[in-house]
Amino acid sequence: MTTDTRAARNAAPDDPAIVQDPSLPPTAVPEEKARTRWTPQKIALWAAISLLGGVAWVMLAVVRGETVNAIWFVFAAVCTYLIGYRFYSKVIERYITRPDDRRATPAEVREDGKDYVPTDRHVLFGHHFAAIAGAGPLVGPVLAAQMGYLPGTIWIIVGVVLAGAVQDYLVLFFSMRRGGRTIGQMARQELGRVGGTAAIVASLLIMIIIVAILALVVVNALGESPWGVFSVSMTIPIALFMGVYLRYIRPGKITEVSVIGFALLLAAIVGGGWIADTAWGAELFHLDRTTIAVGVIVYGFVAAVLPVWLLLAPRDYLSTFMKVGVIVVLAVAVVVVRPEITVPAISEFASGETGPVVSGALFPFLFVTIACGALSGFHALIASGTTPKLVEKERQTRFIGYGGMLMESFVAIMALVAAISIDRGIYFAMNSSAAATGGTVEGAVAFVNGLGLMGVNLTPDMLSSTAAAVGEPSIVSRTGGAPTLALGLAHIMQQVVGGTAMMGFWYHFAIMFEALFILTAVDAGTRVARFMLQDTLGNVAPRFRDVTWRPGVWLCTAIMVAGWGSILYLGVTDPLGGINTFFPLFGIANQLLAAIALAVVLAIVAKRGRSYQRWLWIVAAPLAFTAVITIWASIEKIFSPVPAVGYWANHNAFKDALAAGETSFGTAGSVEAMEAVVRNTFVQGTLSIVFVVLAIVVIVASVLVTTKALRAGGGENHEDAPVPSRRFAPSDVVATAAEKEIQKEWAALSPEKRPAATGHR
Amino acid sequence: MTVRQDTPQAPAATVRATVVAGPAGPATSTGPAGGASSAGLAARASGMARRVRDGAAVVRWYVRQVMGDDAYATYAAHQRAVHPGCDVITEREFWRRRHAEQDANPGSRCC
Numbered sequence: 090m091t092t093d094t095r096a097a098r099n100a101a102p103d104d105p106a107i108v109q110d111p112s113l114p115p116t117a118v119p120e121e122k123a124r125t126r127w128t129p130q131k132i133a134l135w136a137a138i139s140l141l142g143g144v145a146w147v148m149l150a151v152v153r154g155e156t157v158n159a160i161w162f163v164f165a166a167v168c169t170y171l172i173g174y175r176f177y178s179k180v181i182e183r184y185i186t187r188p189d190d191r192r193a194t195p196a197e198v199r200e201d202g203k204d205y206v207p208t209d210r211h212v213l214f215g216h217h218f219a220a221i222a223g224a225g226p227l228v229g230p231v232l233a234a235q236m237g238y239l240p241g242t243i244w245i246i247v248g249v250v251l252a253g254a255v256q257d258y259l260v261l262f263f264s265m266r267r268g269g270r271t272i273g274q275m276a277r278q279e280l281g282r283v284g285g286t287a288a289i290v291a292s293l294l295i296m297i298i299i300v301a302i303l304a305l306v307v308v309n310a311l312g313e314s315p316w317g318v319f320s321v322s323m324t325i326p327i328a329l330f331m332g333v334y335l336r337y338i339r340p341g342k343i344t345e346v347s348v349i350g351f352a353l354l355l356a357a358i359v360g361g362g363w364i365a366d367t368a369w370g371a372e373l374f375h376l377d378r379t380t381i382a383v384g385v386i387v388y389g390f391v392a393a394v395l396p397v398w399l400l401l402a403p404r405d406y407l408s409t410f411m412k413v414g415v416i417v418v419l420a421v422a423v424v425v426v427r428p429e430i431t432v433p434a435i436s437e438f439a440s441g442e443t444g445p446v447v448s449g450a451l452f453p454f455l456f457v458t459i460a461c462g463a464l465s466g467f468h469a470l471i472a473s474g475t476t477p478k479l480v481e482k483e484r485q486t487r488f489i490g491y492g493g494m495l496m497e498s499f500v501a502i503m504a505l506v507a508a509i510s511i512d513r514g515i516y517f518a519m520n521s522s523a524a525a526t527g528g529t530v531e532g533a534v535a536f537v538n539g540l541g542l543m544g545v546n547l548t549p550d551m552l553s554s555t556a557a558a559v560g561e562p563s564i565v566s567r568t569g570g571a572p573t574l575a576l577g578l579a580h581i582m583q584q585v586v587g588g589t590a591m592m593g594f595w596y597h598f599a600i601m602f603e604a605l606f607i608l609t610a611v612d613a614g615t616r617v618a619r620f621m622l623q624d625t626l627g628n629v630a631p632r633f634r635d636v637t638w639r640p641g642v643w644l645c646t647a648i649m650v651a652g653w654g655s656i657l658y659l660g661v662t663d664p665l666g667g668i669n670t671f672f673p674l675f676g677i678a679n680q681l682l683a684a685i686a687l688a689v690v691l692a693i694v695a696k697r698g699r700s701y702q703r704w705l706w707i708v709a710a711p712l713a714f715t716a717v718i719t720i721w722a723s724i725e726k727i728f729s730p731v732p733a734v735g736y737w738a739n740h741n742a743f744k745d746a747l748a749a750g751e752t753s754f755g756t757a758g759s760v761e762a763m764e765a766v767v768r769n770t771f772v773q774g775t776l777s778i779v780f781v782v783l784a785i786v787v788i789v790a791s792v793l794v795t796t797k798a799l800r801a802g803g804g805e806n807h808e809d810a811p812v813p814s815r816r817f818a819p820s821d822v823v824a825t826a827a828e829k830e831i832q833k834e835w836a837a838l839s840p841e842k843r844p845a846a847t848g849h850r
Numbered sequence: 851m852t853v854r855q856d857t858p859q860a861p862a863a864t865v866r867a868t869v870v871a872g873p874a875g876p877a878t879s880t881g882p883a884g885g886a887s888s889a890g891l892a893a894r895a896s897g898m899a900r901r902v903r904d905g906a907a908v909v910r911w912y913v914r915q916v917m918g919d920d921a922y923a924t925y926a927a928h929q930r931a932v933h934p935g936c937d938v939i940t941e942r943e944f945w946r947r948r949h950a951e952q953d954a955n956p957g958s959r960c961c
Contacts, residue, residue: 202928215916225961340942343917398949616956636954
């Protein structure tokens, strides 16, 4: 090809700032070739996908026989994701993001071989997915299953297509256009000082509450479980060994040491079974929840001040390794086993407010109980920061951002399927708090059978034999979602590998990987929160900014650990149960962060100009939805007169009872417990108020900025100046014919003609 | 069969190792199957064997990339290409600095 035609193809009439090197092959697929040509085969394929998805939804939502096969969940999810990815995300690409592959990404412009590296899109997809997915999508859907399978399924699948994946994609794209700025920095830049500061304070508080509730999930999973305590504790020496191995013996051999670590983990699970069977083991590792909570708090502090290479980095490798492996295994197992689901589509607790697992009606509490998997604000912290510095070509952000979130949603659906594949009576016995069941088999049977659920007839034998099968002393009131998911997973996996003899192994395998994800999140979250605090204190006392000044690091870490540790402690000792009262705070916090992220994106899109503003509803709709849901949920938590729902209603009820000189009230059997309820509801109620006020400040700031931009037809552009790209790569999972042609041209380029690096900034 | 002729390029076309290629651009990409191309026009059995080998190479390359085994190689390639005069730090030193940076500037992990 001659240089002239190349120059013509690379010319950019609409944007004169981007002038391509005429001696290079194209760096972007030309507009006319990028359009899809609809062949009969393609139309038939998409018609078939739509039809299959439609049939699956009909099976789930309309037919609702006695039972429904789990395979329909897989079909409904995958077909809807494919349609959302192929059509809706392309609408967003065409009208909102409008990526331009002729522009170099930050990875190309600032390439340094370390932080900024143009990374293969499939690899970056793996990186990004490992960073966003954790225990969240495994826990929320399990708790929401009390409302039946249908509300959760619809919210996870439809929510991700219209809200969650939209947020992740847009935050990733706009952060990439700004050199990888964090969501906090973008908030300050786009929303002004008040809105920006509120966003940063909110994300700090939200980080603390999320770490606290995740830690509560781990504590609940390990309480009174010698096997679990042993095997999860063993992850610490295993990680330390891996850290030393990587530092001193074989640096950089990450996969090798992860395989070794994984083998050691399996050994720890098997060994845990033996040890829990011995009298001394059962005694030594049988710890109550309060002791474990104190252990997790001490661990959290030590882990966050130890050097990264010793504990955090190796455990992170291990959890990446497990994450991808476990999710693939779970998906394959669900497809192979195809369990029959007997849970009703919509349960008795969907309309009422008195569900024993989490209290509150479907609207709005379903949407805060399931955060991760449908819409997760926390992702905004990941999608801005690391991932945008590694994107090779702008168009790939759709695959990585939108596609990565669809993948997480699929994990959430798998978790839901696993949780609802177990007997419904057992589900409620595990997830009702000890305040309701008394923590005993008899109490649980009486409580669950007393709920008056259709088709539920729990017997003491069902509970004790299930506990024996998974090697636990008891499964009554194992709240928090993790044990339920572990039981569901064990139930499914034993049908593929090992039979009932392996149930204990699979159960503890699931507990182990959830604990691994959560401990990594606790450690990393504490570090990030500490860093944010150091940065803030640095405004007053500059020495705090020095991250090598150990007293400053220790002090700030201690403050942050005290923050989440005290909430964890309240949760563990809560006379009302813990998870059922605290979990809504986690969901509300996460969704408020999503509202903040979408509010920032809304302002950015409005400022881009008139032709973008027509499509603003793509951002405004999920923002409005999550704002309404979270503010409504917060208001119910603050003002509801129903004590099970409203924190202050409960607070006042217990306060009045104490004032009246009563010595027991509700599920609190002593004055001490009543005082604990008064204290806990005060903390919960105060946090609810702070969160909702901060979120409203950010949303109002965003609406003001957006309105101004709408009137003016645009606003200030904070994107980095465009730099012409000097490389090419396909944008989607598989390269198109046009992309392959361009790749051939690049491959044919003689080495001396290949461009040198674009250099450093 | 046309399939066999395409095989040496096939893995490289679907999964390109542009990271290892460094700043010289994707044109120098060494695909994961870079070493496996001497089969020629052998019998069908050897074609199958090669495809399995190529597939295994792709999987190995992908796992190493996602886990981060190749981070030092990427860095060293970048340094040699862009700063030819400078010494390239050892792999041990590279990981020390990387972890020290993570200590100083922590990144988040999601729930």
